[in-house]
Amino acid sequence: xxxxxxxxxxxxxxxxxxxxxxxxxxxxxxxxxxxxxxxxxxxxxxxxxxxxxxxxxxxxxxxxxxxxxxxxxxxxxxxxxxxxxxxxxxxxxxxxxxxxxxxxxxxxxxxxxxxxxxxxxxxxxxxxxxxxxxxxxxxxxxxxxxxxxxxxxxxxxxxxxxxxxxxxxxxxxxxxxxxxxxxxxxxxxxxxxxxxxxxxxxxxxxxxxxxxxxxxxxxxxxxxxxxxxxxxxxxxxxxxxxxxxxxxxxxxxxxxxxxxxxxxxxxxxxxxxxxxxxxxxxxxxxxxxxxxxxxxxxxxxxxxxxxxxxxxxxxxxxxxxxxxxxxxxxxxxxxxxxxxxxxxxxxxxxxxxxxxxxxxxxxxxxxxxxxxxxxxxxxxxxxxxxxxxxxxxxxxxxxxxxxxxxxxxxxxxxxxxxxxxxxxxxxxxxxxxxxxxxxxxxxxxxxxxxxxxxxxxxxxxxxxxxxxxxxxxxxxxxxxxxxxxxxxxxxxxxxxxxxxxxxxxx
Numbered sequence: 001x002x003x004x005x006x007x008x009x010x011x012x013x014x015x016x017x018x019x020x021x022x023x024x025x026x027x028x029x030x031x032x033x034x035x036x037x038x039x040x041x042x043x044x045x046x047x048x049x050x051x052x053x054x055x056x057x058x059x060x061x062x063x064x065x066x067x068x069x070x071x072x073x074x075x076x077x078x079x080x081x082x083x084x085x086x087x088x089x090x091x092x093x094x095x096x097x098x099x100x101x102x103x104x105x106x107x108x109x110x111x112x113x114x115x116x117x118x119x120x121x122x123x124x125x126x127x128x129x130x131x132x133x134x135x136x137x138x139x140x141x142x143x144x145x146x147x148x149x150x151x152x153x154x155x156x157x158x159x160x161x162x163x164x165x166x167x168x169x170x171x172x173x174x175x176x177x178x179x180x181x182x183x184x185x186x187x188x189x190x191x192x193x194x195x196x197x198x199x200x201x202x203x204x205x206x207x208x209x210x211x212x213x214x215x216x217x218x219x220x221x222x223x224x225x226x227x228x229x230x231x232x233x234x235x236x237x238x239x240x241x242x243x244x245x246x247x248x249x250x251x252x253x254x255x256x257x258x259x260x261x262x263x264x265x266x267x268x269x270x271x272x273x274x275x276x277x278x279x280x281x282x283x284x285x286x287x288x289x290x291x292x293x294x295x296x297x298x299x300x301x302x303x304x305x306x307x308x309x310x311x312x313x314x315x316x317x318x319x320x321x322x323x324x325x326x327x328x329x330x331x332x333x334x335x336x337x338x339x340x341x342x343x344x345x346x347x348x349x350x351x352x353x354x355x356x357x358x359x360x361x362x363x364x365x366x367x368x369x370x371x372x373x374x375x376x377x378x379x380x381x382x383x384x385x386x387x388x389x390x391x392x393x394x395x396x397x398x399x400x401x402x403x404x405x406x407x408x409x410x411x412x413x414x415x416x417x418x419x420x421x422x423x424x425x426x427x428x429x430x431x432x433x434x435x436x437x438x439x440x441x442x443x444x445x446x447x448x449x450x451x452x453x454x455x456x457x458x459x460x461x462x463x464x465x466x467x468x469x470x471x472x473x474x475x476x477x478x479x480x481x482x483x484x485x486x487x488x489x490x491x492x493x494x495x496x497x498x499x500x501x502x503x504x505x506x
Contacts, residue, residue: 085111088118097121123207129402129450130175130292136436136453137182138190145189147181151200154216157295159193161185164237166230167397168218169295172207174200176292180397183363184297208290217294220356220375220394231298235352240300240390245344247389252338260338264331267385268316275304275475277312278468281371285362285457288401288408295397300390301359301370303383304476307469309372315384318377326381333382350379357393363400364473365455366480370395400457404449409461418462419445425466425501429459432505434485455484463494470497 059072092098092114099120103109109117149159157169157177165184171177181191193199209217222228235241255263311318311326318326340346351357357376362369372380376393383391406422407414426449427442429435437452454460458469470491474481481488490500 081111084115088115091118097125099124119206120203123203126207126292126402127173127175127203129452130173130179133400133402133452134175134179134191137179140453141182141188141190143185143187143189144192145181145185146192146194147178148194148196149178150197151195155200155204155213156216156218165297165299166234167295167297169293169397170209170213170217171293171295172204172209173292177295180293180295180400183361183368183398186367188363188365188367207292209294218296220296220298220358231356232352234298235348235392238300240392241344241347241351243389244391245347248337248343248347248386251386252343255334255338257335257338260331260334264316264327264334264385267387268314271315271385275307275315275472277309277315278307278472279465280308280312281362281458281461281465281469283409283411285401286360286396286399288404289399291399292402293397293399296394297397298356298392298394301393301395303380303388303391305368306359306370306372306380306384306391307472309380310374310377311381316381318381324378326378329378330382330385333378334386337386351392357391359393359395361395361397362457362469363398364477364480365484366477369469369473369476398457400451402451404451404460406445406447416445421498422460422462423447425463425498426460428501428503428505429454432485434459455486463498467491467494467497 059068088111096118098114098117100117102117102120103113146162147159149157151157151174155170155172157167157171157174159167159169159177159181161167161181161184163185167181167184169177178191178193181193182188222231313319316326316330318324318329320326320329323329323332337343337346355375357372357379358374359370359372359376362371370393380391401408406419406426410418410422423443423445426435426439426447430437430439430442435449435451435454438450440448440450449460456469456473458466460466461469470481470486474488474491481491487500490497
């Protein structure tokens with residue numbers, strides 16, 4: 001700036017005076033907006049350019065014989081306030097939601113009042129989308145599961161189902177949490193929710209998680225407030241532990257210790273030929289949107305539904321050193337099961353004494369798939385190889401996004417052809433009624449989806465991933481796809497999925 005010529009300074013003054021912007025200011029160019037007030041918005045943009053210009057000059061002039069630091073800071077603060085006001089006014093004039101109930105009725109609102117009304121308007125709009133999603137869940141399933149839910153002032157929830165499942169969560173809004181309770185039943189069931197102390201009605205000031213919210217959110221190793229005792233109660237609930245104990249006891253009568261190596265090799269070969277681990281869903285489904293619900297439960301899971309682990313190369317292959325390597329640790333663990341005199345005690349220790357197996361839940365139309373992502377890799381491989389009927393784990397719930405574009409599921413480096421394929425798939429699923437919500441500009445690779453429901457999140461991904469997950473799902477949950485209007489053969493290959501999804505119904 002100090003090197004600017006008189007001509008450059010004159011041109012800057014002309015540009016500001018005529019509303020053509022500022023080459024040195026960082027403010028955005030104004031957009032045309034509907035309704036009146038465009039001149040007011042243009043004036044604010046010009047003021048922002050001028051104020052940014054003042055702040056930059058004050059910064060450049062700092063030093064002897066005068067310290068302009070405080071003046072520059074004041075100018076920057078003013079520029080920031082003008083930018084905030086301009087941004088809010090721009091959104092309001094573009095028709096984005098505003099909560100008029102908090103605006104003064106006898107005068108024009110101040111900038112901070114308008115900003116608060118705009119923020120609350122956005123929260124109300126999101127709340128309406130979750131209420132619509134909850135309403136859709138209540139009509140989408142044939143059976144009902146009753147849930148008793150307790151919530152506190154920090155937006156923490158604890159829900160107990162009539163089936164004995166206990167889910168803990170932090171959630172931005174009650175409907176966001178309630179709409180995901182259906183996925184904690186197998187098969188999914190409409191949630192009938194009862195709050196003994198009443199359903200929360202207070203509208204939060206913000207939807208995103210603060211650092212304090214993150215610290216309060218449930219986790220796999222919580223020990224405060226008697227959580228460990230409840231965790232062990234979850235382990236003992238139902239018949240799962242007894243079924244696994246009986247299965248392992250019977251295995252010991254059929255498998256000799258000296259046969260373990262051959263048994264391990266044979267089981268790995270069969271699994272890797274018939275149920276190889278699936279490719280990673282990337283981008284991560286939980287990263288498609290800021291967290292609106294962070295839920296989890298200690299529960300029993302069918303190991304067949306675990307389709308990927310933290311060591312995904314092959315079942316039985318765990319890349320660790322020496323005795324932690326899969327080919328060493330797993331056979332030794334099997335021998336331990338065969339020779340123990342206390343199967344129930346060893347099982348309880350394996351499932352509850354150390355950090356629990358940690359899984360992520362991917363809901364589907366008849367039940368979930370799971371991926372294992374951190375602790376519990378060895379135990380997951382072991383119980384899958386043993387064909388155990390169940391494994392006890394801490395399962396993270398889904399965070400189903402409310403708004404998506406093809407770029408969100410294809411990744412930032414996707415080619416336009418990949419974006420167009422996903423847009424075509426979304427358009428076909430939307431036309432068939434498989435995908436519910438509102439699809440803006442269907443068929444365009446930049447389309448926007450306001451998502452209410454989809455049978456499985458992977459259906460929204462590129463064909464390679466959608467076909468792989470859909471095919472495995474069909475092998476585990478027989479007939480599930482036909483019940484939601486999708487032929488199982490559609491998942492035979494990425495090409496067959498793309499062809500079916502693109503084809504208009506009828």
